Amino acid sequence: MKVAITCNTLPVGYTRESGDDTFAEFDSPKTIDAIRDALLRYSDAVSVVEADENAYEALRRGGFDFVFNIAEGIRGEAREAHMPAIMEMLGIPYTGSSVTSLALTLDKRRCKEALLANGIRTPRFQLLRTFEEYRSGLEFPLFVKPNNEGSSIGITARSLVNDEAELESVILEIVKTYHQPALVEEYLSGREFTVGVVGNSPSRVLPVVEVTFDSLPLDAPRFDCYEVKWIYDSIETGCDTTVCPAQIDADLKERIEVASQKTFQALDIRDLCRIDFRLDREGEPSVIDVNALPGLIPDPEENSRFPKAAYAAGYSYQDLIGAIFKAALEREGIFL
Numbered sequence: 001m002k003v004a005i006t007c008n009t010l011p012v013g014y015t016r017e018s019g020d021d022t023f024a025e026f027d028s029p030k031t032i033d034a035i036r037d038a039l040l041r042y043s044d045a046v047s048v049v050e051a052d053e054n055a056y057e058a059l060r061r062g063g064f065d066f067v068f069n070i071a072e073g074i075r076g077e078a079r080e081a082h083m084p085a086i087m088e089m090l091g092i093p094y095t096g097s098s099v100t101s102l103a104l105t106l107d108k109r110r111c112k113e114a115l116l117a118n119g120i121r122t123p124r125f126q127l128l129r130t131f132e133e134y135r136s137g138l139e140f141p142l143f144v145k146p147n148n149e150g151s152s153i154g155i156t157a158r159s160l161v162n163d164e165a166e167l168e169s170v171i172l173e174i175v176k177t178y179h180q181p182a183l184v185e186e187y188l189s190g191r192e193f194t195v196g197v198v199g200n201s202p203s204r205v206l207p208v209v210e211v212t213f214d215s216l217p218l219d220a221p222r223f224d225c226y227e228v229k230w231i232y233d234s235i236e237t238g239c240d241t242t243v244c245p246a247q248i249d250a251d252l253k254e255r256i257e258v259a260s261q262k263t264f265q266a267l268d269i270r271d272l273c274r275i276d277f278r279l280d281r282e283g284e285p286s287v288i289d290v291n292a293l294p295g296l297i298p299d300p301e302e303n304s305r306f307p308k309a310a311y312a313a314g315y316s317y318q319d320l321i322g323a324i325f326k327a328a329l330e331r332e333g334i335f336l
Contacts, residue, residue, distance in 0.1 A: 001043040004064040006051045006071040006083045006094075007032050016230040024151040024230065025072040027296075032070075034298040038321035039068060042336055051083050059090055066334075067094035068325060070296060077148040077180065078103040080293055095328035097270045097292040105267060105292040108147050108183045112287075118266035120259060121286040123278075125185035129175060131168035134184070143187040143223075144170045146178045150291060152226040154178050159225060160187060188286055190279025192224055193246055195260045196294065196309040197273045198320070199327045203264055205257045206309035210246035215239045224276070233303055242303050244312045256285045263287055271327045274306045296321070 008026040016024050036046045043066075049058045051071030059067070067087055073079025080102040087094045097105070105111050109127045116122060127147060128134055141162050146154035154174055161167045167184065174182040196206035213222045216232050216239060224241075233241040248256075260275050267290060274294035277285040297304035298317045310320040326336060 001065045002063060003039055003043040003046045004049045004059065004062060004067045004092075005032060005035055005039070005046060006049050006055065006059075006067055006069045006087075008051050008072050008074065019226075019231065021151075021153045021226055021230075024153050024226070027070060030299070031297050034317060035068060035070070035296065035321055038318040039325060041318060042322060042325055055083065056086050056090075059086060059092060064092055066325075066329065066332075067092055068321075068328075069094045069096050070293060072150070072293065078106060080106050080150075093328070093332045093334075095271050095324055097273075098268065101268045101270070102292055105269070105290045106148055106150065108145070108289070109181075111267070111290055112183075112185075114267060115263065115287055115290075118262065120262055120266060121280065121284055123185040123188055123280070123286055123288065125183055127181050128171050128184055129181045131164075131171050134164070134167065134171075138184065139186050141187045142167060142184050144174065144182050144184050146174050147181045147183045149178065149180075150293070151295070152224065152229045155225040157221045157225060157227060160221070160223060185288075187223075188278035188280050188288070190281070190283065192279075193248075193256060193277045193285070194224075194305045194309075195256060195275050195277065196306045197260055197264050197269070197275065198271070198310070198323055200270060200331055203261065204313075205260050206306075207245040207312040208248065208253060208256055209242050209244040209305050209309050210248070211241055211305075212243055213241060215241065240303060242305060242308060244308050252283075252285070259285050259287065263290060267292075270331060272306070272324050 010023055010026045010028050014023050039046045049055055071083040073082045081099045084099045112122045141160055144159050158170055161170055171182045192211040194209045197203050211224050232239045263275050264273055269292050274291040276289040278288050280286045294306035295304045
């Protein structure tokens with residue numbers, strides 16, 4: 001079997017810790033190499049295809065039997081769906097969610113609408129291109145983020161706003177910087193969790209990860225954002241903002257797991273996913289984001305949340321990549 005990895009590689013010299021979020025979604029050569037090494041256990045040859053304007057010809061001419069897709073895309077509001085669309089046109093099966101599901105989960109407004117339609121809790125929200133579109137009715141404090149970004153891009157310490165003046169300022173900043181509307185939702189002040197799901201029919205919910213803030217400086221944000229994820233929580237600082245398995249009782253664990261499975265199924269997600277939760281004022285888990293292409297950084301010291309949950313479940317990194325790959329193969333009717 002000849003396999004391709006479709007990906008977007010971090011530019012040489014770029015670091016997320018610099019505060020520049022331009023390429024924060026892309027993968028390092030170390031991650032791509034680790035995935036390639038894992039896939040060589042199941043295939044005869046593995047090639048890397050950069051997910052740029054040349055990818056179509058590389059895939060068309062490559063003679064690939066399967067693609068392991070981690071491509072975030074280079075531009076556009078549905079960029080995560082670009083490579084799957086090309087692969088479907090070429091008839092090459094691939095890992096991960098479909099064109100429709102990837103486009104849906106990257107559009108936070110549409111994703112929340114789908115969650116609500118399926119009876120899944122998520123904070124009340126509005127989508128705003130200007131402050132003048134704001135309709136009073138949401139309860140401050142509010143949380144503001146770009147509608148079509150991942151990897152906490154555009155989510156900063158300023159994202160939590162307490163009044164209309166702050167709201168207007170952050171909306172203007174997001175629209176100007178990211179050229180897209182801002183999603184404004186009611187802020188949930190409860191504990192924060194993230195949950196990995198792997199496989200299909202049935203999918204497996206990995207041990208719950210709690211995102212904690214006790215190790216951070218007192219002036220650091222108390223919610224997951226770019227600074228917390230990529231600057232404070234780093235090998236250099238020694239901060240660890242994650243606990244896995246989360247220290248929660250059996251009842252809350254079950255409610256989070258049930259909500260994770262319902263979300264996975266409602267959005268037709270395939271093979272792998274990571275779902276972010278916060279507890280609302282009733283102590284119920286509410287979905288605040290859905291990541292159908294979760295990060296797969298292999299180094300445990302970097303606290304990539306999806307692999308961290310897999311390690312807690314007893315997977316090695318190669319086991320995790322193998323589980324994703326075999327789930328996709330079996331979904332396509334291919335059995336190793």
